[in-house]
Amino acid sequence: MDVVVLVKLALDTGQLRVSEGKVDVESTPLKVSDIDRNAVEEAVRVRERVGGLVHVVSILKYGPVQRRLQEAEGLLREVLAMGADDAYLVADEALIGSDQLATAKVIASIIRRLGKYDLVIAGEATVDGYTGQVGPRVAAELGIPVVTYVRELRVEGSRVVAKRDLEDAVQTVEAPLPALVTVTREINTPRIPTLLQIRAAVRKPISKLTLADLGLTLKPTIKVESAVPMQVKRRGVVIREGTVDEKADRLVQALIQEGLLTPR
Amino acid sequence: MAMGVLVVGSIGDIGLVGLAQRFRGQDVHYLLTGQGDAAQLGRYGVSRVYQLTTGIDEYSFSETLTDLVNRGSYSIIITPVNRFYRTAAPMAAQRLSAPLLTDVIDVKPIDDELEVVLNSIGNRAQVTVKVTGRVLLMAPPARFKPSENPVNASIEPLQPKVVNVVKVVSTEGKAKGGARIEDAELIVAVGRGFRRREDLKLAFELAEVLGAEVGCSRPIAADLKWLSEDHWIGLSGRRVRPRLYIAIGISGQPQHLAGMMESRTVVVINNDPNAPFFRNCDYGVVEDLYSFIPALTKRLRDILKR
Numbered sequence: 001m002d003v004v005v006l007v008k009l010a011l012d013t014g015q016l017r018v019s020e021g022k023v024d025v026e027s028t029p030l031k032v033s034d035i036d037r038n039a040v041e042e043a044v045r046v047r048e049r050v051g052g053l054v055h056v057v058s059i060l061k062y063g064p065v066q067r068r069l070q071e072a073e074g075l076l077r078e079v080l081a082m083g084a085d086d087a088y089l090v091a092d093e094a095l096i097g098s099d100q101l102a103t104a105k106v107i108a109s110i111i112r113r114l115g116k117y118d119l120v121i122a123g124e125a126t127v128d129g130y131t132g133q134v135g136p137r138v139a140a141e142l143g144i145p146v147v148t149y150v151r152e153l154r155v156e157g158s159r160v161v162a163k164r165d166l167e168d169a170v171q172t173v174e175a176p177l178p179a180l181v182t183v184t185r186e187i188n189t190p191r192i193p194t195l196l197q198i199r200a201a202v203r204k205p206i207s208k209l210t211l212a213d214l215g216l217t218l219k220p221t222i223k224v225e226s227a228v229p230m231q232v233k234r235r236g237v238v239i240r241e242g243t244v245d246e247k248a249d250r251l252v253q254a255l256i257q258e259g260l261l262t263p264r
Numbered sequence: 265m266a267m268g269v270l271v272v273g274s275i276g277d278i279g280l281v282g283l284a285q286r287f288r289g290q291d292v293h294y295l296l297t298g299q300g301d302a303a304q305l306g307r308y309g310v311s312r313v314y315q316l317t318t319g320i321d322e323y324s325f326s327e328t329l330t331d332l333v334n335r336g337s338y339s340i341i342i343t344p345v346n347r348f349y350r351t352a353a354p355m356a357a358q359r360l361s362a363p364l365l366t367d368v369i370d371v372k373p374i375d376d377e378l379e380v381v382l383n384s385i386g387n388r389a390q391v392t393v394k395v396t397g398r399v400l401l402m403a404p405p406a407r408f409k410p411s412e413n414p415v416n417a418s419i420e421p422l423q424p425k426v427v428n429v430v431k432v433v434s435t436e437g438k439a440k441g442g443a444r445i446e447d448a449e450l451i452v453a454v455g456r457g458f459r460r461r462e463d464l465k466l467a468f469e470l471a472e473v474l475g476a477e478v479g480c481s482r483p484i485a486a487d488l489k490w491l492s493e494d495h496w497i498g499l500s501g502r503r504v505r506p507r508l509y510i511a512i513g514i515s516g517q518p519q520h521l522a523g524m525m526e527s528r529t530v531v532v533i534n535n536d537p538n539a540p541f542f543r544n545c546d547y548g549v550v551e552d553l554y555s556f557i558p559a560l561t562k563r564l565r566d567i568l569k570r
Contacts, residue, residue, distance in 0.1 A: 013388050014518040014540070023389050034519070099363045100354070127519065128385055130499055131366045133354035136322075140358035145323060145429040148351045161433070166347050172433040184500065186486055221363045221399075225392040227385065234530060238548035240537065247549050248559040251531065252567065254547050258529055260508050263567040 001052035001155065004111055005043040005084065006122040006134065008033040009058060009075050013128055016229065023227040025062055032075050035123030037082070037190035038183050043121045044083035045188065046155055052118070056080065056087035057110050059103050063096040073206055081193035081201035092211045094218055100129075102218045104137035109214045111142060119160065120180040124149050132182070139180040147175050151186040268293065270338040271310070272329065273405065275300025277344045281308045282408030283401070284342055286371050295332060295422065306417035308410040314422040321432065322348055326355035327425045333360060333398075340378075341400045349402060357400045365393065368403040387499065387522035404503075406446075439492050450476035451506045453497055453524070456483050457513015457534060457553050461490045466557040467512055473564045479504065481514045498523035513553050516541025533557070 010033035017024040043054045056079055060072050069091060076087045088110050095102060111117055120139075125132035132148075139146035151170075152163035155177075164171040165184050193201070211217065237254065239247050255261045269284045271277075272295040284292045285308075293312040294305050302313040314332065329352065333341055341356075343349045345366065357364040367383040369390065377394050380401065384391040445451065452471040458464055464478075471478045478495060485496035497504055499522040509527035514520060516532070516539055524530070532545035535552045542548045549556060564570075 011385060013385060013522075016385065016388055023385060101358065101361060101363055104358055124500065127499065130384075130387070130522070131354075131364070132350050133357070133364055133366070136326075136351050136354040137358040140326070140355040146351065146355065147430060148322075149347055169435050169437050171435045174431045174433055175429060185482075221361075221395065221397060222365075223394045225379070225394055227389045227391045229389050234544055235546040236543070236548075237546065238537075238542055238550065240550045244551060244555045244559045245563075247551055248556065248563045251547055251549055251560065252563050255508070255529075255531075256567075258546075260529060261564070261568065264569040 001046060001050045001118045002055070002114070002116050003043040003046055003052065004055050004057055004114065004117050004120045005036075005039050005079075006107060006120065006138070007036045007040065007056050007058045007076070007079055008123070008126040008128075008134075009060060009062070009072050010126045010128040011062060018229050021228060023229055025227070026064060030062060030068070030071055030075060032078055033123055033126040033128070035125065035127065035183070035185055037079070038185050038187055039121045039123045040079045040082050040084060041188045041190040042153060042183055043119075044191075046119065046153075047083075050155060053086075054084040055114060055117075056084045057107055058087065058089050059095055059106055060089065060091040061095060061098070061103070063093070065091050065093055065096065069208070076206055077198075077201045078193075080204045080206075081198045082191055083197070084204075086204055087206045088209060089206055090209045090211070090214070094211055097224055098218060098220060099222045100131065100133040100137055101221060103134055104141050105218065106211070106214065106216060107134070107138050108141035109216055110209070111138070113214070118177045119155070120144075120178070122180065122182045124182045124184050135180055135182040142178075142180070145175040145179045146182070147173055147179060148182045150181050150183045153181060153183070153187065268336060268338045269340040269342065270295060270333065270336065272297075272341065272343045272349075274298045275304065277405040278305070278308065278410060279405030279408045280342050280344065280403060281305070281310060281410035283368070283371065283403055284340070285309065285410060285413075287340060287373055290340070293336065293338070295329065302419045303417060307412055307414050309413035309415055310417050311415050313417050313419045315419060316422045316424055318424055320424045320426060321430055322352040323355065323429055324424055324426045326352040326359070327427055328422070329356045330359045331425060332422065339398045341398075343400065343402050345402050345404050353400055353402060360398060360400075362398040362400055363395060364400040364402065365395070366402040368401045369407070371401070387503070387525050388518070445477050445479050445495060445497065445502050445504055448477035448479075448504065448506050450474050450508045451479045451497075451504060451527075452476045452510045452512065453479040453481065453514060454484060454491075454512050455481040455514030458484075461488070463554070464490060466553070466561075470510075470557055470561045470564070473561055473568060473570050476508075476510070481517075481520050511541055511545075512557060514541060515539045516544060
């Protein structure tokens with residue numbers, strides 16, 4: 001069984017850089033989107049049960065491309081160390097700031113080039129954009145069924161059986177392979193690679209591709225005008241000194257002054 | 265740009281018509297799912313309603329929506345935000361070769377272009393994007409209020425295009441704590457700082473005195489299951505915007521912050537002075553919650569006479 005896992009090299013929103021009131025994307029570090037580690041873990045578990053290969057596919061969405069390449073490769077080595085067999089990284093200026101329509105087309109094009117695939121696994125959403133679009137879009141592009149928000153996955157012969165986490169219910173569904181599945185963080189606990197696995201990952205292949213290599217040209221549909229950080233202005237009054245009762249009193253006084261409490 | 269606006273959702277998502285009305289001078293049509301009263305939509309200027317009464321899966325829905333958009337040549341398609349639409353809308357968008365913008369706050373049509381303001385980057389920033397051509401917008405209906413503009417809505421039943429690829433074997437309801445956290449004005453949120461499930465009663469007592477709802481971070485609902493998932497606040501949980509948010513024993517991971525960013529006043533209580541949440545609070549108290557919360561609750565009881 002050959003499994004493709006989609007990995008986003010996401011903006012590390014915990015380390016968001018800001019300059020002159022705007023989000024400075026170019027100097028914010030990247031990280032493997034947290035939920036995608038669960039996707040990699042699940043892909044590796046499927047391979048451990050039924051054999052086959054795990055391919056990682058990743059699209060660089062944040063520039064500058066040349067400076068990010070090494071950072072991207074380092075991050076992909078992290079997921080290769082978890083047990084994936086090889087990785088495909090598409091890095092191209094035309095994809096920086098592009099929308100999910102383009103991302104899905106490029107991912108689908110790589111998956112088709114692989115020739116053989118049975119299952120595609122992605123995270124339910126990424127930790128930076130959190131739109132959760134790319135999984136369903138790739139499925140639509142490939143014309144395969146999609147099962148989203150999966151917290152339990154079984155591969156049985158030529159189909160998957162999955163438990164989906166919806167707002168008010170847990171739904172059990174079946175879909176024929178090939179299919180695309182998006183997983184939630186509840187599905188598993190991603191493994192921490194051993195030193196030996198980290199060393200071994202250095203020798204695993206990462207294919208770097210451009211749009212020209214894939215024979216694709218893209219037409220942008222959206223243009224990002226500005227990104228302004230939200231609500232970063234908090235008062236930041238931290239009460240550290242005093243007895244427990246003094247601290248409680250100071251907090252209550254502050255909330256009264258804010259008009260949030262009205263003494264009777 | 266020739267425009268027609270199609271709003272998609274149940275009768276409960278009528279707030280989205282408020283967003284549609286910002287495209288002045290455009291016809292607003294509605295794909296109504298479920299049994300709601302279609303005629304009611306005419307009060308808000310919706311001139312045509314397609315009613316889809318049978319429940320279908322996301323894959324079939326995306327096909328049905330794609331066909332309707334092509335048939336009606338709609339350029340603006342607006343849907344609510346939930347897991348059904350987060351699955352169906354991107355599939356339809358890909359088939360329509362259109363962008364899909366989520367968590368939309370506002371739209372401004374300017375000549376041939378459309379300016380859209382949305383929450384993005386894990387809810388950490390407001391992003392403004394320009395779009396030309398067809399676009400799908402996803403927005404929380406409660407954010408908008410349609411104004412009255414009565415017309416006679418024509419109503420036609422919509423036949424779904426059913427594609428049997430994903431088979432639903434069973435559906436089981438989730439346990440609910442009865443929390444209505446999205447609408448709460450005051451929230452007391454609990455995290456891993458609580459050592460035992462029984463200890464949460466400290467937070468519930470505080471919430472009772474304040475008249476607040478109790479929320480929680482991911483581990484409390486998803487891993488420990490001390491509270492049901494309708495209490496979970498965060499990127500993959502609920503998004504809240506109360507007047508007062510009191511976080512107790514929550515370290516402040518970005519995924520949690522993304523769910524409560526829009527709170528007006530944020531109070532953080534933690535015994536670890538280095539907890540990242542202190543960098544995102546209006547008022548912080550460095551103290552052990554086990555001694556502080558009872559003291560705070562008592563003080564509030566005194567002044568609020570509850």
